[in-house]
Amino acid sequence: MQHDPLPDASRRKIGDSFARQDMMVTLGAALISIERGKVVISSPILDAMRQQHGFAHAAVTFALGDSAAGYSALSVMPEGAEVLTSEMKINLLAPAAGERLQAEGYVIKAGKRLVVVGATVVAFDGDQSRDVAVLRTAGHHGADRGVMQDGPL
Amino acid sequence: MQHDPLPDASRRKIGDSFARQDMMVTLGAALISIERGKVVISSPILDAMRQQHGFAHAAVTFALGDSAAGYSALSVMPEGAEVLTSEMKINLLAPAAGERLQAEGYVIKAGKRLVVVGATVVAFDGDQSRDVAVLRTAGHHGADRGVMQDGPL
Amino acid sequence: MQHDPLPDASRRKIGDSFARQDMMVTLGAALISIERGKVVISSPILDAMRQQHGFAHAAVTFALGDSAAGYSALSVMPEGAEVLTSEMKINLLAPAAGERLQAEGYVIKAGKRLVVVGATVVAFDGDQSRDVAVLRTAGHHGADRGVMQDGPL
Amino acid sequence: MQHDPLPDASRRKIGDSFARQDMMVTLGAALISIERGKVVISSPILDAMRQQHGFAHAAVTFALGDSAAGYSALSVMPEGAEVLTSEMKINLLAPAAGERLQAEGYVIKAGKRLVVVGATVVAFDGDQSRDVAVLRTAGHHGADRGVMQDGPL
Numbered sequence: 088m089q090h091d092p093l094p095d096a097s098r099r100k101i102g103d104s105f106a107r108q109d110m111m112v113t114l115g116a117a118l119i120s121i122e123r124g125k126v127v128i129s130s131p132i133l134d135a136m137r138q139q140h141g142f143a144h145a146a147v148t149f150a151l152g153d154s155a156a157g158y159s160a161l162s163v164m165p166e167g168a169e170v171l172t173s174e175m176k177i178n179l180l181a182p183a184a185g186e187r188l189q190a191e192g193y194v195i196k197a198g199k200r201l202v203v204v205g206a207t208v209v210a211f212d213g214d215q216s217r218d219v220a221v222l223r224t225a226g227h228h229g230a231d232r233g234v235m236q237d238g239p240l
Numbered sequence: 241m242q243h244d245p246l247p248d249a250s251r252r253k254i255g256d257s258f259a260r261q262d263m264m265v266t267l268g269a270a271l272i273s274i275e276r277g278k279v280v281i282s283s284p285i286l287d288a289m290r291q292q293h294g295f296a297h298a299a300v301t302f303a304l305g306d307s308a309a310g311y312s313a314l315s316v317m318p319e320g321a322e323v324l325t326s327e328m329k330i331n332l333l334a335p336a337a338g339e340r341l342q343a344e345g346y347v348i349k350a351g352k353r354l355v356v357v358g359a360t361v362v363a364f365d366g367d368q369s370r371d372v373a374v375l376r377t378a379g380h381h382g383a384d385r386g387v388m389q390d391g392p393l
Numbered sequence: 394m395q396h397d398p399l400p401d402a403s404r405r406k407i408g409d410s411f412a413r414q415d416m417m418v419t420l421g422a423a424l425i426s427i428e429r430g431k432v433v434i435s436s437p438i439l440d441a442m443r444q445q446h447g448f449a450h451a452a453v454t455f456a457l458g459d460s461a462a463g464y465s466a467l468s469v470m471p472e473g474a475e476v477l478t479s480e481m482k483i484n485l486l487a488p489a490a491g492e493r494l495q496a497e498g499y500v501i502k503a504g505k506r507l508v509v510v511g512a513t514v515v516a517f518d519g520d521q522s523r524d525v526a527v528l529r530t531a532g533h534h535g536a537d538r539g540v541m542q543d544g545p546l
Numbered sequence: 547m548q549h550d551p552l553p554d555a556s557r558r559k560i561g562d563s564f565a566r567q568d569m570m571v572t573l574g575a576a577l578i579s580i581e582r583g584k585v586v587i588s589s590p591i592l593d594a595m596r597q598q599h600g601f602a603h604a605a606v607t608f609a610l611g612d613s614a615a616g617y618s619a620l621s622v623m624p625e626g627a628e629v630l631t632s633e634m635k636i637n638l639l640a641p642a643a644g645e646r647l648q649a650e651g652y653v654i655k656a657g658k659r660l661v662v663v664g665a666t667v668v669a670f671d672g673d674q675s676r677d678v679a680v681l682r683t684a685g686h687h688g689a690d691r692g693v694m695q696d697g698p699l
Contacts, residue, residue: 110289110290110291112288138262138263144303173332174480180662348486376484478604479637481638
């Protein structure tokens, strides 16, 4: 999957959606890069978001990976389309230790109706980095708001 | 799977672990019920945790379901054991709309080494409620801390 | 989910589809029960379908569970609709030992566009039985053949 | 993950296990390549293994991908170790049409106890090929046969 530059309208659509996600604000997350078929999101590991061993909670890893994957899907879809995400699988590879997490979402298949996307989440700890999770989902184009109201978002 | 009362030591172990999760505090989540093989966690839907359409972010649903499922696994394991969770599958059934989410974790299989658990997450909106997600994972007993440091938490 | 009787046309649609699956014939599988939202498929464990330890190969368990789940989805959908299955998660609970496997597919959520289904697969060994797997998928209505040709089947 | 040559003992262990899988014989499947962290399995699409639309049944795709992934895990594990596979996620990308399927299993993470592996399955149709599925699982080292008898295989 090559990563072409996106038209400004598509970039704005993704940026606007991201900005409306209070969760992303709460996490201190930022959109780092938007290309066609590839979106990168980064956030610090906040104290408020830790689990019982002091690492970032898996829900943070999930939030970043899910959003990066979803926006990578949106980046390859026709204008006006919405993504209907109904399931997500996450594999946790290592504790999310360090100062920062970064999720890269990418498109595996972009069909007329089905978009399969994945994400890799990396933790940065000083000058070290390591993969902490991989995610995968099959998203589906939502043709209209009726669909969105029926199904999960 | 019948749900026997748990010895106090096991209840304390789960309660202590929950209390050390800053993420649960941040979500305003509370342990509502701890039985052998079944754990219930509830939280309000905070403004800070919403996605772009105003519903609770899927990461909140994930956080509650993941914790409820994990603690239900812990509730059937021998004293001193830790759970190694390495993957989770979530199916989103409906938007997480309303005032409150509640996750019920339950044990599907408790083997000598393998514990398979699931969770259902329900949203309460006024006097209405509906299922918003189901989760499932296979956890593995971690015999010692070396294992926990090798693998994901 | 209650299980109403199905109109004969719907039962025939499922039966005809099942009969066209050479794989089901090869497995010696039979449709045991078709209700609205619940379909049961049973098969012997054939020698030709074993893995290296002499148990039924996980692919047999997958085949039965996947078909039972898919037909349970079809049983709640409008006439003329097709199911687009794009992902499946299987948890293996125990070795598939014995003479026979039986899969029960059931509907978890039946929305306007999204149908979430699951299946449980049980092994029968003499007068013993035990759960060997649980499956879950999110299927999507395929409105027309164009969709079916685009996506996976 | 680099792919070093494997010692002959490890190659024999994988080859012997594969040969004992009656299912692989029934599918006409062959081990095409065994490297450290990467195993390739190929099979024709037999008439006996088709679904209702004439494509290879998803269970065939699953069987090949599952085996390729599992053997790739085995290829990075210490001598004498067994793999305990307890769950698998498959995403179907396109109908399995054509003459032949080929699955490549690869290691995503090889830890002291946890091994995360994936597989990609490709269909060959004349001089065309396309990805038909991706699989992912987290396997766990089984230290002894007691473990293997407790859990799924």
